Amino acid sequence: MIINKTVISNLNPCKDRFDNFVEKYPDFNGNLDSFLDLSNITYSDKMWVGVRVLTRNQEASFSVLCADSVLHIFEERFPEDKRPRELLGYLKTIKDFENLKEEEREKIRALRNAATAAADAADAAGAASATAAAYATNAAAYATNAAYDDNAASVAAAAGAYNDRTEQEELNLQFLTIAANV
Secondary structure, three states: OEEEHHHHHHOOOOHHHHHHHHHHOOOOEEEHHHHHOOOOOOHHHHHHHHHHHOOHHHHHHHHHHHHHHHHHHHHHHOOOOOHHHHHHHHHHHOOOHHHOOHHHHHHHHHHHHHHHHHHHHHHHHOOHHHHHHHHHHHHHHHHOHHHHOOOHHHHHHHHHHHOOHHHHHHHHHHHHHHHHOO
16 A cells, blocks of 8 residues: 555545655655654554554454553463454454354454453453553453454553553554554
8 A cells, every 4th residue: 555645645544644654755655664763753643544554454463462462461360261362363364354254253252252251351350450451351351352343452552551652662563563554
């Protein structure tokens, strides 16, 4: 996908976001990888554009990568609870999120409900690490949104909530690049 001011304008960004892009890069006409390398575009603006130009399959891949990157937080606190891992494992087996079969949707729904219950249980535990674990598990549950709601940005935000923010932002941009090339 080529990104330029026409493409970004068609995404209906806020005026400030669009004006900044046009001011800094009026003649930019490049792929997502090149866009993500632009130094005068904020992380949040890169994510905003990036997740909107991905296909549903790419978005699902991006979401799973983000959720996978924080799954260890949950598993360190709750090593016996495999519900989030099972959800991510199943999502990795799906080849086409644009044409999900009903049985795939049902399985995703069941695994997502289980992962959400794991997040709720972790959150109810109350400790800071449990809250982090809940957020990591929510990242896994949000990953399923890519199959339904075009909400990959939620996964990236969840991943960054309890990992080192700068490190996670760099990872998320790498994941966006990987997913765009799927």
